[in-house]
Structures are given as structure tokens and as C-alpha cells.
Amino acid sequence: MDHGISMHVDAALGGFILPFARKLGYDIPQFDFAVEGVTSINLDTHKYGYAPKGSSVILYRDPELFSYQVYTVGDWTGGIYFTPTTLGSKPGFTIAATWAAMLYLGEEGYMKITKEILETGKYIVNETRKISELKILGDPLWIIAISSDSINPYVIMDYMAQRNWHLIGLINPPGFHIALTYRHTLPGVKESFINDLRESIKDAIEKGQPTTGMAPIYGATAFLPKDQLDLILKYVIDWLYNPWE
Ligand SMILES: *Cc1c(COP(=O)(O)O)cnc(C)c1O
Numbered sequence: 001m002d003h004g005i006s007m008h009v010d011a012a013l014g015g016f017i018l019p020f021a022r023k024l025g026y027d028i029p030q031f032d033f034a035v036e037g038v039t040s041i042n043l044d045t046h047k048y049g050y051a052p053k054g055s056s057v058i059l060y061r062d063p064e065l066f067s068y069q070v071y072t073v074g075d076w077t078g079g080i081y082f083t084p085t086t087l088g089s090k091p092g093f094t095i096a097a098t099w100a101a102m103l104y105l106g107e108e109g110y111m112k113i114t115k116e117i118l119e120t121g122k123y124i125v126n127e128t129r130k131i132s133e134l135k136i137l138g139d140p141l142w143i144i145a146i147s148s149d150s151i152n153p154y155v156i157m158d159y160m161a162q163r164n165w166h167l168i169g170l171i172n173p174p175g176f177h178i179a180l181t182y183r184h185t186l187p188g189v190k191e192s193f194i195n196d197l198r199e200s201i202k203d204a205i206e207k208g209q210p211t212t213g214m215a216p217i218y219g220a221t222a223f224l225p226k227d228q229l230d231l232i233l234k235y236v237i238d239w240l241y242n243p244w245e
Contacts, residue, residue, distance in 0.1 A: 001037035006065070008040045012056075013179070015043025017142065020107075020114035026141070033061055040065060048113075048181075050105060051098035054091065116185035117142050124180070127194040133201050137175060147175035151204050158213030159200035165193065169218045 001007075009031055011018070022028040032041060041059045045051040060066045066084075073081040081088075105113070121142035128134055128146060137145040147153055147170075157167050157176040167176040184190060209215050221229060 006039040007035075007037045008042070009038050011041050012044040013047055013143065015041070015057075016045070016048035016110060017114050017117070020111050021118060021141065023111065024115055024118070026118065033059075045098050045102070048110075049098070049101065050113075050182075051101040052094055054094045055098040113182050113185075117180050117182065120180050120185045120190050123190050124178070124193060127190075128197065131194075131198060131201065134197070137170075137173070142180040143177060144180070145170055145175050145177040147173050151201060152209070152215060152219070154213075154215035154218040155204045155209050156197070156200050157218075158210050158215050159203040160196060161213060162210070163196040163200065165196060169214060171218065171221045174218065174222065 011031065014031075018028050018031065032038060039061045043049070043057050043059070045055045045057055046053045049055075058069075070082065070084045118141055121140065121144060124144055125136055125140060128136055128144070133150050134146055134148050137147055148156065153175045154169060157169060160167055160176075165178075167178055169176050178184075178193070184193070203210075224232075
């Protein structure tokens, strides 16, 4: 602020939860334009806005900032060209479906979903804290990162995958996380998550690392240098895009 430097807030994941959480009485610190220095915010309608992938929103504090986003070619022989987004041709379907999702749910719908997600989060945090082998990282609401000091968390994650929980691995520290959605608030789901966690820990202790899974790959991130890892990831992309070679 004092130095005229812009401040962007990435509210991709939290943008459609936190404002409603605050209205529900959760103690949510200010993160949006209420903070004087914040100049732009993105939030993903395609996540907790329940709109299709491909839709997202960027907000600017002032229209001048937006003007830098607009790309124009006034002297193109094919005519004039201008676009405010990276995509020139955009699907109208995505915009219409986003509009429909937001009107269908309304503030009331977003409040209801947020309330259920946060209550499910509270349950999972509390129950996970009772499992002595596990520890919760930080003090989360609905995106819950779990680590362990006594068991390789990637092995637990692999046994969870065998039980159809496709969790996302974390590095530094090693762990995994679950981002709760409306599906997880349906009857019985949170209980089976905790149950499966306990069973997966038992498997990890009794059977060790399973023969298939992500544990060795995530494990490699602990000792491979960053540039070698980046290279491997590039090879994977090459391989994905060149299936005939
Ligand atoms: C999802 C997400 C992004 C990326 O958004 P895409 O629309 O998937 O490109 C960026 N930041 C955060 C915090 C996110 O959750």
C-alpha cells in the first residue's frame, strides 16, 4: 500500500466458502477488499460455486487494473481483435451454466452447503485427533491435511486409495489432504472416512508398503533434488502427449 505495490489474493478455493462461513458465525479473518492493500481477488466458480470447469472469476478493486488484462490488436489485416481473457473464443455454455448454478443455489443454498461442509470438517478433525498415529496440520476448517510421525503417511494414503478414497499427497512435511465437498456431507460418509482411516493404519502397520500405489513416488520427493523432480514431471507430460512414440 505505502509502496504502490499490488496485492493479489488467491481465493480460488475459499472464495465461495469463507464469506458464508463468516455469516454463519465462524471467526474468519478479513482477506478481501476490506483489507486496504488488496487490489485483486480470484475465486473459482468451478469449485465451491458448483459451476462447470472452465469458469472462474477475477475481481479488481479498480477498473484501471482490469484494463491491463485486455489484449487488443488494432492494425491486424484480418480486422480488429480484442479479448479480455486468455481465451479468445469462449464457450457460452460455461457462462450460462455458471449463471444458472448461482441463481439456483442463491445465497441460501451456499449458506446451507457451507454449514454442512464445515460441520463435517469439525467431525473429521475431532475424530482424526483421537487417532494417536495421526496428526492434523494446523487448525483447518474443511481442507484437512493429515500427517504422521510414526507411519509413512503415503502408505496410509495408498491403503485409503484401495478403499476408494483418492486423497492428494502433500510434501514438506509428508502427508495427505482431503478437501471436503457436499458429497462428503451425505449420511454415513464422514463416519466411513474415519473408519477407513483406522483400517488403513492397521494395514500399514501389519502389511507395510503395498506393491502398487503412489508411496514410492511421493517418497522420492523427500530425497531427489528439485531440478531432477521437475525433469521427471516434464518427461511425464511428454509421455502423456506422445502416446505413439
Ligand atoms: C484450484 C486452485 C487454483 C487453480 O485454479 P484452476 O482454475 O484449477 O486453474 C489456484 N489456486 C488455488 C488456491 C486453487 O485452489
